[in-house]
Amino acid sequence: MLQLLLSAEALARSRFVVSPLHEVVATLLAWGHQPRPDAEPWLARARRVLRRERLPLLETFAVEHGGYVPDFLCPHPEGPAPTIEEQLAQVAATPPERVAAELEALHRGRPSSGLAARQLSPAARALLEQGGEHLAARAAAELRRYWQLAFAPHWPRAQAVIEAEIGRQAQLLARHGSAALLGALHPQIRWDGRAVLIESRYDLTVEVPLLLFAPSLIAAGVGAAVDPAYGVEPRPPVIVYPVARHARAASALGxxxxxxxxxxxxxxxxxxxxxxxxxxxxxxxxxxxxxxxxxxxxxxxxxxxxxxxxxxxxxxxxxxxxxxxxxxxx
The missing domain is CATH 1.10.10.10 (Winged helix-like DNA-binding domain superfamily/Winged helix DNA-binding domain)
Incomplete structure (x- = not known):
């Protein structure tokens, strides 16, 4: 169980975001093993692009049956709706020490969390030997190519659905308050009056300065991106949750x-x-x-x-x- 402790100020600062890269990176996660049915066509298209194109870093990072994907691939949004180019610039500018630490976590695994070690590809090892900045720049370039081929033609439609979801949540907040909103986002998310509780195989309790909520058309369940460097270079956790199927359909109706x-x-x-x-x-x-x-x-x-x-x-x-x-x- 994740327990994310929120003060009254932290709760007041929490907000929703539209994050293109969180959707892109969601296709690298284990949803490919058991995808949500309404996201399967998009996921299948993205995975075909991944197999067809020469994207060795993304192939290294993709997982099929659960695992860790480096956090620097989907940086925390700095605004309510960053563009893909703004987020790719964040990836390219990732501090080298963060890249090295996250690749080490990928390579060695996290036994305490049940995450197995994974071999780095020769391409990833070669770039890391040149320095974390080289690997970050290549990752940004591959993400841009992946985006252009698998996501860009369909993003305006997807963004409209996500924006409509945020609009619905804003109405719920205005009419019923924060507690009702947090309790209605998803069955895996609860609010106990002092913390957001998220069902998870991880056991972590941490006080956070705010939460960012990112509705997703790809994610099959709730995911919480809690910065492993939290407290050193604090970044607020991002809670990714799936947009309900009925809400997706309703948003498209005139x-x-x-x-x-x-x-x-x-x-x-x-x-x-x-x-x-x-x-x-x-x-x-x-x-x-x-x-x-x-x-x-x-x-x-x-x-x-x-x-x-x-x-x-x-x-x-x-x-x-x-x-x-x-x-x-x-």
Whole structure:
């Protein structure tokens, strides 16, 4: 159990963040072994990029069955919504001693935490021998390439869903207070009046100056990034938690169509502002093409969408009836 002790001042300073790199690094974690179903298409696409491209450091850091990923890969956000370039600059500027310490933890493992030792790749060892600054710069370059190929085309849509989640939590805070908000984020997170309690295999109690909460479309469960150098170079813990599936669907709706159509079909219908292919919709909604095809078939038979073939492409568009339903009859 993690117990993160918060004073009244620390609680007042705690906030939500949108962190692109936390989403990127989440695809390197063990969610690949048991991913959340609605994130699986995005995760599969990212892992294909990782296998196809020459990204030796990220391949070294990726884990399949639980393990440690160096913390410097996803630096603590300095603002509410840092850009990917701002975060990559933070990675490249990581102090060499921090890089060396985290690579040592990766190499030797953490027996007290049940984390096994892992071999560093020849590329990682060679860069580390040149100095931590060289490894940090290469890591930033590989993360940029990984981002451009696997995430950049889909990030605006993902960011909108995360921003909508933060908006919902802000409403909960305004109407019911901090205790209600902390108690409703996720079943693994509780508030006991003095500390945020997070179910974990780690046993740690620490007083923190504030907490950063990062909603995630990738994470299958709650993760807490507690700085191992805490107290020396204190950085506030980042609590990553999965955005609820129903909240993801609701954020995409222009009208409350979820109860009528089901959340996935409602989200697809609402997003068809312009014609789109099955693969485009699958990428935008983080669903498999087969799932999107199934839902589009139902919408097509209901007269809410139409389809047209152009060469090898089949594009779907909303019909007038579908548009009126989305706009509430307006």
């Amino acid at each position: 009208a409350d169509l979820g109860p009528l159509l089901g959340p996935s079909r409602a989200a697809l219908l609402s997003s068809l502002r312009a014609p789109a292919t099955t693969s485009e919709l699958a990428a935008a909604h983080f669903l498999s093409p087969a799932t999107v095809s199934y839902h589009l078939g139902i919408l097509l038979r209901s007269g809410l969408v139409s389809r047209e073939r152009r060469g090898r492409e089949v594009r779907y568009r909303r019909t007038g009836q579908g548009s009126r339903l989305v706009s509430g009859g307006r």
